[in-house]
Amino acid sequence: MTTKTFDIATFGEAMMLLIADRAGPLENAEFFTKRIAGAEINVATGMARLGFNTHWASRLGADSMARYLISQMKSEGVHCEHVVLDPAQKTGFQIKGRSDDGSDPQVEYHRKGSAASLMTPADIDEPWLASARHLHATGVFAAISQTSLATAQRTLQIARAAGSTISFDPNLRPTLWQDEATMRREINALAAGADWVFPGLAEGELLTGHKTPEAVAQFYRDQGASLVVVKLGEEGAYYDDAQAGTGYVAGCPVEKVVDTVGAGDAFAVGVISGLLDGRSVADAVKRGCWIGALQVQVLGDSEGLPTRAALTAAGY
Secondary structure, three states, X not given: OOOOOEEEEEEOOOEEEEEEEEEOOHHHOOOEEEEEEOHHHHHHHHHHHOOXXXXXXXXXXXXXXXXXXXXXXHHXXXXXXXXXXXXXXXXXXXXXXEOOOOOOOOEEEEOOOOOHHHOOHHHOOHHHHHOEEEEEEEHHHHHOOHHHHHHHHHHHHHHHHOOOEEEEEOOOOHHHOOOHHHHHHHHHHHHOOOOEEOOEHHHHHHHHOOOOHHHHHHHHHHHOOOEEEEEOHHHOEEEEEOOOEEEEEOOOOOOOOOOOOOHHHHHHHHHXXXXXXXXXXXXXXXXXXXXXXXXXXXXXXXXXXXXXXHHHHOOO
């Protein structure tokens, strides 16, 4: 096993996010709030806030959006030494609407041909990645291009060979894939290389054909995952672990859902941090449900992620 020198590595695209000032169709919005977005950077932000030594690798354009993204990530304590700024490429961005009824907001992506989509396995610093205690991967980075898919596949291979633990969130983006069959095949192959897999129930049904949390979890356990946690939204989660067995964890009540985007990433932060802290599987999943509930009560994609002090004060 390679000597571990830091806690978390993750690869993925960061985008500048513009959030509309009012609910309704995006074309009716006149003012926008600037934030950052990206599944992997949401998790990196959450882990860094909890005090984990967290590194993020990516490729961005050498533009104002990239400088904003880097400054925001560094302010959160995320290490960005493995983010390349390429003056010949562009940084992706997205525009997000607002919803006042708890439904998913309208989102428009502007990321085709972005710098991150041009990453290749040659961009991986293999000794650095091998020295990570844990790798978190998602299906988003794998979906943005053929070269990013190859890069994602290689990161799991390196982490596995180095004896690191690996978590994988399918985080499906069907519009980024060639077709549903390709998405299903590639996402399930990536999941087969992970130790901990975190599908949502609807994702799990699409990927496996099974309709129950138990059957979805068993599918990925049969592929080799030691732990599968199936997210059930406001109802909580179901887990199936090689050592701890199976169980349901209730969701945390939420008075008002403001924005559902980022909830799954927040849940991953809770489970991963709990497991790396040495907590039981059930307690780690409870932490995931709590952090996910915090995130849906705020406007941005990561603003609800707690600090270690807040986590301790809440008893998680």
